[in-house]
Amino acid sequence: MTMRAPAIVWFFQDLRLDDQPALAAALAAGRPIVPVFVLDTTSPGAWAPGGASRFWLHGSLTALGADLAARGARLVLRRGVMGEELLRLAEETGAAEIHGGRAVEPWLRAAIAALRPALARRGVVFHEHETRLLFAPERLKTQNGGAFSVFTPFARAAFAAGIEGEAWPAPATLPGFSGALASDVLATWGLAPARPDWAAEMRRLWTPGAAGAAARLARFLTDAFPAYDRARDIPGHASTSMLSPHLHWGEISPRRVWQAASRAAPGGGKPLHSFLNELLWREFSAYLLWHHPHLPEQPLRAEFAAMPWREDGAARAAWQRGETGIPIVDAGMRQLWRWGWMHNRVRMIAASFLVKHLLLPWQAGEAWFWDTLLDADLAANAASWQWVAGSGADAAPYFRIFNPILQGRKFDPEGAYVRRFVPELAALPDEFIHAPWEAPGLALRAAGVELGKTYPRPIIDLGLGRARALAAFAALPRRAA
Ligand SMILES: Cc1cc2nc3c(=O)[nH]c(=O)nc-3n(C[C@H](O)[C@H](O)[C@H](O)COP(=O)(O)OP(=O)(O)OC[C@H]3O[C@@H](n4cnc5c(N)ncnc54)[C@H](O)[C@@H]3O)c2cc1C
Missing domain, CATH: 1.10.579.10 (DNA Cyclobutane Dipyrimidine Photolyase, subunit A, domain 3)
Structure with missing residues (x-):
């Protein structure tokens, strides 16, 4: 019996199986899946992951690898130039399609744009999914059809547009790819800090990975969320969610956080609860970067x-x-x-x-x-x-x-x-x-x-x-x- 051509699930800053649209689309295609993470420290230039990000990434990839393995799929780790590595993996596996999250980072957008035609020549389709944001950057427009440049009207439009669908749980099993594939060993990437004393307190405070993210959300909703509106500006108390690294790495979907907080909020989050408002600041930042790719280097004014x-x-x-x-x-x-x-x-x-x-x-x-x-x-x-x-x-x-x-x-x-x-x-x-x-x-x-x-x-x-x-x-x- 010949095996169906697999689908590659490319993970970037959406390192989870729960409410992960790229994974869902690959599964819906009914193909074996090849999950991959590519460490590209060349293309991003000055925006290659910094020391703290590398520390987190080490823990997060360890957790993702274990979550995949427990369900029957193996995480492939590759290091190199993003587009080249994905192309190589598509060739090695004979993949018919790649599913991944939509990028807002200019270097990554350029890499994906360059990859598409190269894949297409081999008959491979690259599908992008909204794995990191509640709102696709093109979705929200001013009345004149332009891009928002001010937060409040952006937030109003987002809130009125509403969140689509319900977050869904991680699949219990995954159809892994049975072919032999080379994978780097995570430890050889040197992501863990060379000075272990620097990270000692971080190790105690944080648990990178989807389980750590879910636990952090649950604890926040019971402990600090009820007083968030009043106490969030007090730095001496544990007054905010501390979900930001988990959200950044996509270990929990913004939709899951949004829906859980809405359910816990008085009035179901209406009018806009201050915590949901903060989640919209995250959306607005991504929206600005999407519309202004020079945002990290050049003043907008x-x-x-x-x-x-x-x-x-x-x-x-x-x-x-x-x-x-x-x-x-x-x-x-x-x-x-x-x-x-x-x-x-x-x-x-x-x-x-x-x-x-x-x-x-x-x-x-x-x-x-x-x-x-x-x-x-x-x-x-x-x-x-x-x-x-x-x-x-x-x-x-x-x-x-x-x-x-x-x-x-x-x-x-x-x-x-x-x-x-x-x-x-x-x-x-x-x-x-x-x-x-x-x-x-x-x-x-x-x-x-x-x-x-x-x-x-x-x-x-x-x-x-x-x-x-x-x-x-x-x-x-x-x-x-
Ligand atoms: C100079 C400066 C640099 C910052 N750099 C980053 C950064 O690199 N990464 C980052 O995630 N946040 C950044 N922030 C925004 C904000 O400080 C953090 O998101 C927040 O402190 C994270 O803590 P929390 O998860 O407990 O937030 P909560 O108050 O619990 O908010 C929930 C979530 O909403 C999002 N959020 C909250 N405030 C903002 C905001 N102002 N802008 C965008 N998203 C927000 C975060 O994802 C956060 O986890 C920066 C703020 C300033 C002033």
Whole structure:
């Protein structure tokens, strides 16, 4: 008996079997399946996975491989140029079709576009499915048929359009391909960090893979979701879902998260619940990247190209290490290093400090986040940095400059967050925790703090930094209305 030509299921950032449309389509074709993941560190250039992403990917591929094996299919691992590897696998297997998720990353879109005709010449069809987003980027349009550039009308249109279908569970068994196929051994990819001490806390905090994602969602819905609307800006509490790395790697479908949260929300999520609104920010970021492929590199507002960004290696390094002398910024940057994740409010404060008070380019912050975030996402990271910098489509106005002391006092009033990540300040009274340089000598001594020795003095005078940023902004060419 001859075996039917198989279907390749190409996994990228949709590393799950549950509610996975590419897998579903391959199964519907009634063919044996060849699941594959290709590690391409060449084509993405500067956007090859950073250190934290590689750590996560190692765990996520281990989990996906086990989930597939338990159902009768083997995950094939290949390393090389994306298009070339997929083409080679199609030739080796005699596959009739490839099913994969739709890409929004410009390098990946280009790779798939180039691959299609090469596959077609061999009679292989490449089918793209919406595995990563709730809304296909072309689906939502303004009344004039154009692309949205402002979040609120985008979110309104998305909410009105609604989510199609119900999330469905992972199949119990899979028709594996019986032919012999070479596969790399994951350990040889060197994704696990060379410095194991760096990842120690991350290993304790996170469980990459679909099971870890489902457990995180369940815990969030019972513990933090009921108070999310009120508490989500408080970084010292476990107030948000921490689902971002799972969503980025596609270990859980956004539809599953959306539907579970809607069911748990008062009124079934209507009017739009603040958590669902955040999921729409994720959609909006991908939408922006789709419509503006230069988003990760170039300001959307062209006039920002003339911004007199500074070069200051010492200031940049102090920011990266969490040694700026501004407690809430330092706490955030240290949380990032230790956890591979930072609370959203603090991301905004730390990013604003970099681009405004320090007048360093947003791309420098974006690159650091890219390397250190477990949820590093080309779209969300770029869109968020441009939002903070004021150069984005729907951005915070540049002249609105976060005061990190006031932000700290407002969102971390007892300093729980700062005390946790900046332990050398832990014994300071609440009133000085966000501005230790304002504390009298006696209070500092009693808390064991010696500024400039045990904890740095601020690397910049906040007032001067603010004035410099405003002056730079005022000197920009005005945007044509
Ligand atoms: C400078 C800066 C850089 C950022 N870089 C990234 C990034 O690389 N990857 C990333 O996933 N998020 C990024 N964010 C957005 C946001 O900070 C994180 O998504 C959020 O903190 C993740 O925590 P959570 O899962 O507990 O979020 P929750 O509050 O539980 O939100 C649920 C989900 O909604 C999505 N989401 C929430 N806020 C945003 C947002 N503002 N933009 C896009 N999606 C959002 C995430 O997928 C998140 O998991 C960035 C924000 C800033 C200010």
